Amino acid sequence: MALTITPNSAFFLADSIDPVVYDGNPSQTVKRMKLAIRLNPHHQHWYLWNLGWVRHFAANYEAVKASIEQMN
Secondary structure, three states: OHHHHOOOOHHHHHHOOHHHHHOOOHHHHHHHHHHHHHHOOOOOOHHHHHHHHHHHHOOOHHHHHHHHHOOO
């Protein structure tokens, strides 16, 4: 519902990834997380954690490592 009202909200994009991942769409979720990071370049570090998490579901383990390494 929140994404329907505010589709460009970085917070709602980043915070609503769980159902999409568990529905079997990790590649769509990776795109959603990258968009959230692009919309909010001063994002909190949990955005990168979520990006790493969804990349794990997409079986892109080198990208998982890269996401985690970007965190402070």
